[in-house]
Amino acid sequence: MDSLNDVTRKYFDFDRSSRLEKSKRKLVAESFDSNVSLEAASGTLPETPLDEYSYQNVLRPLFGKSDLNYQGIGSHPDFKHLEGQDDVELHYIVTMFVDIKGSTRLNLLLDLHDAFYVKNRILQAAIDVVRSLDGHPHRLMGDALMAFFGGKGVKKETAIADAINAAAMLRIAMLESVFPQLDNYLQSSANLAIRVGIDFGDDGEVLWGRYGHGNVCEVTAQGLHVDCASKLQSKASSNYIMMGGNITQYIDFPIQYTSLKVKEKNGLKNEVHYLEPNITDRDNRSINYKMYHLNHDEFVDLLPLPVSWKSSLNNSRLLENRSVRFSCEVCEDGSWNTYKSVSRFLPPNLNLRFKVKVATDMVNRYGGLIVKFIKKNNGSEAGDDIKPVETLKYFHPARGGKYGAPSPYMELEVPEGTLYRGLHTMSVEVYGKSAPNIALFSDRIGVYISGKK
Incomplete structure (x- = not known):
């Protein structure tokens, strides 16, 4: 069985010299037709053939999932029928936001072509990991990914479990494989970090419908806990997963697998219990929406990965x-x-x-x-x-x-x-x-x- 590092090596071909040589030969041939100088584009790193299901082929069997998840980006398949109409539907969903902190700096460390290649590979890896746990990639926003878990015919608890597992696997893949290989290529630290936010909105809390009009539209989800997922991601500490209180409450998630964010101000450390800013309802009362970091060190030991993988991670007691x-x-x-x-x-x-x-x-x-x-x-x-x-x-x-x-x-x-x-x-x-x-x-x-x- 391939390890995550084996899979990541398929995503990241960092043999710069051979890639540039191939690029130059290609550009020499193209320059006769396009009038593009070799010097102007010699930094181009061409895309290499990539199996977009590399992570799925490894992870889905480990989590007991059959076949592959072929869902493309865009409208959730269970609500795609709303694209051509003004109807709306109430239905639960788990929303995930993934952000790569520090990726903007890649534009200063690499030329544009290299920066594009690296960012794209990071997002491709994130998409494949999300789909490995039955997630639906909904939208790409620069260096961020929005995804949904669940839908019609999927139990709410299952969707929550899949989202938590996907978030944990994203963190492992990035910290243990993707970021180290990138740093090796750069011969220095890019100081990248992953932050993930996930939240659960129940049937009466999420509305699906078409935003926009004509061919300038998308079907997406609307609700407090859809919006909270992006806020939770922004409040997550570097390389942490932040979960909304709806998730922990709905499945009675054990407190030992969570932790509170700690903020330091004037030398004092304070635990943060609620999502900030602490917005108010129509009666001007603060909603006091709870948020929790996933306790990675504890939870990762439970993942259905080979013990050889888990025991090699930092702080594992296995x-x-x-x-x-x-x-x-x-x-x-x-x-x-x-x-x-x-x-x-x-x-x-x-x-x-x-x-x-x-x-x-x-x-x-x-x-x-x-x-x-x-x-x-x-x-x-x-x-x-x-x-x-x-x-x-x-x-x-x-x-x-x-x-x-x-x-x-x-x-x-x-x-x-x-x-x-x-x-x-x-x-x-x-x-x-x-x-x-x-x-x-x-x-x-x-x-x-x-x-x-």
Whole structure:
């Protein structure tokens, strides 16, 4: 499987010398017809063939999504029928704004052609990541992207989960792959940063309709929480995702996966609880709309990415071990299906099983293994049942007998169920009996559970 860096290398061909040479040969041929001098355009970096679904091909299977998302930019497909009429519709939507902070400076660091190439590749990567999580790219605005998640036939909770996951993956892709490769090309830091704002407007809070008239129009969404998404993005700290209170409230998002923005003034640090400016309603009362940073360090550990990817990120507490695999399965309609961490909401009252699979030679090497499962419920429905619960299981050494060598793998599981609304987690830690204080593997799975309504 390609890593994000592998995918990004396909997006960014920074072999400047070979690109310029190809460009010069092309321009020499064209100059006879166009009268454009070679010197005037020698900085051109030609576009290279690009698979626009590179990120999708990697990310969609990891998040349990089939096929590819081919949605183009413009009107949301569920409301495209409004393009030729003056009708309007009420329907929920999750709105995302993505901005690349500092990209204007690229015009001073690069010539126009290079700056265009780099900005375009950044936006192309952002579009592909958004579509990887079923997002709809709605509009490009300079170095910014506006996108929608959800629509007719998509559950509201699913749309919110997709938007949060897309925002988290955008941050990872930019910080871990795109920006470092750009800095390597520039041989200095471009000081770029990503800021993302997301908010949720319910059915009675978002109106879809056609703005403009004739062929100078677009179908878009109107509502407080559509507008708030762009405001939240502008208030996000560099390399942070800012979520509106509607999102955290609707899915009962755990506080441990959020943080408050901190502003410093006159040497004093103050937490910012509300979106600023704190606008007023028709009765001149401040709306006190809450906003929260996504706590990346905590949430990223839950993403359904290979442990090798997650453990390599800054501040990750996970440990990779190629001899160990941790997974979750859910029983739906009588069949056990793989549940990808935080990929979708499950209805209540389903059976789960968390499984650990290890190589037998690892068990033998350590004289047996100790497996610690740690369950953590969250949310208002869980009530007092929110304290972490530990369960210990053991793998015992296996030797060959009269029937031959033992199985190359061993497996054990812990049964659970979907009970309380919200995001709940199961962590696993593996230790060797010969060294019980040294963790050999750790991973975490998050399970979203829908409300009982």
